[in-house]
Amino acid sequence: MGRRGPRLPDLALTDAERETLQRWARRPKTAQALALRARIVLACAEGVSNMDVSRQLQISPPTVTKWRRRFVADRLEGLSDEPRPGAPRTITDQQVETVIAKTLEEAPPNEDSHWSTRSMANAVGMSQTAISRIWRAFELKPHLVQTWKLSTDPLFVEKVRDVVGLCRPLPGPTGKRPGPLRR
Template sequence: MARPAPLIDLTPEQRSLLEGLSRSRETARRLVRRAQIVLRAADGEHNKAIAHALGLGEDGVGQWRGRWANSQERLAALADQPKRLRATIEEILSDRPRSGHPGDFTAEQIGQIIALARETPPPPLTHWTRQDLMREIMARGIATTISASTIGRFLTSGGPHAPSHPVLAPSRDQGRDAPPFRDTHSPVQK
């Protein structure tokens, strides 16, 4: 037999903040959905009904209901502090940090690498290769070490800061008959 879902009891302030989040067009969609889960749970709906109504999985609904239920004492302590209450509600309904190794390069370093790749290379070079960029990045002190494949990944990521055209020349190791470097992730190919 399934265990009963934890009961959710909202204060008027909590309900008001959750209703605002659930209707917000400026809040991340996942936060809107989670606020809707908590509101429906507080209205007495079962996880299965909430999941069906919102198009979610029953386990996910149970997870957010449980997280809210486990935080009710913490939330009650903030009843007279509306700004902290809102921040705590958003924290409770947000994803927890995920495990994993932090990136080796900061956003600033990646931006500098992309900016460097857009610069005209010094003579006698006519185009940047990954190897040339690697040497220049280390010479300028942007990074103490970086691989050619990492540079290529940054430049072909297709992200909003990446150029929409290839910025690298073919590697000197590829020989004359090798096709030019192609950015396979970019939406525009010339």
């Protein structure tokens, strides 16, 4: 009895291709989509039908057909993702670097205490939204002060002792300070 369905393209692997596909399929750092594609091609190279491969890997038959055809047409390069649709980037890496450097290394104009998205956008000629996205991506928060300044008051140490002395519990009748409260 003859086979049903369309004729499958022949799929023969070179030793180098087989080794690369096996490495992609078993390496934990490989993107899982690429690892699955490698497993599909390896199974197809063993002569297994598309339906059997789809059952083995628990994926749809059209998925097996797609990656088998792409591998036959373009070999290993055919298994990588194609560019996605959408508008190309309008902000360059140089612009991002400029925003980051300016945020971290320069003080804002007009005696402001910190950069705001609006002031940075005006300074670099970008939109406020773009600045906000860059800051979020690099976890920059210029509005939060991360410094500590020591007072220049000559009586500072005495004042600290007075304040801390008020907060500490007084000694009990035995002359010892009580321990922490327990509930």
